[in-house]
Amino acid sequence: MAVALFVIAAGSATVLAVGIFALIGKLPRNGWAGIRTPYTMRSDENWYRTHRFGAPFLIFGAVATLSASLAFLPFAIAGKVSDGLAGAVTLGSALLLLVCALASWLYGVNKAKSSAP
Numbered sequence: 001m002a003v004a005l006f007v008i009a010a011g012s013a014t015v016l017a018v019g020i021f022a023l024i025g026k027l028p029r030n031g032w033a034g035i036r037t038p039y040t041m042r043s044d045e046n047w048y049r050t051h052r053f054g055a056p057f058l059i060f061g062a063v064a065t066l067s068a069s070l071a072f073l074p075f076a077i078a079g080k081v082s083d084g085l086a087g088a089v090t091l092g093s094a095l096l097l098l099v100c101a102l103a104s105w106l107y108g109v110n111k112a113k114s115s116a117p
Contacts, residue, residue: 001076008093016063016066023052023056039112049112052108053107068093072089
């Protein structure tokens with residue numbers, strides 16, 4: 001289970017970096033990271049506006065997930081937590097990150113469309 005917690009921690013750190021770059025406007029339009037919908041891929045303005053609104057959800061989910069996985073990782077490595085608990089933390093963290101990514105997508109696109117000039 002330590003490997004699963006490590007994978008969640010690494011994924012969370014990646015999502016955190018994407019969220020921070022999206023928030024500060026340094027995430028260029030691309031085909032592999034960010035909110036990629038037909039609306040956001042249409043123009044750079046749509047891309048940056050959507051990510052500015054959606055980034056806080058990504059950052060929140062990534063920080064929460066990274067914190068939980070890093071808090072349990074040393075105990076899982078030492079064998080001091082049961083596999084069931086480590087699995088529950090891993091699954092809960094993955095679900096939280098997924099929900100936050102979906103919220104980022106939905107809120108970002110809807111808010112960007114409603115604030116479009």
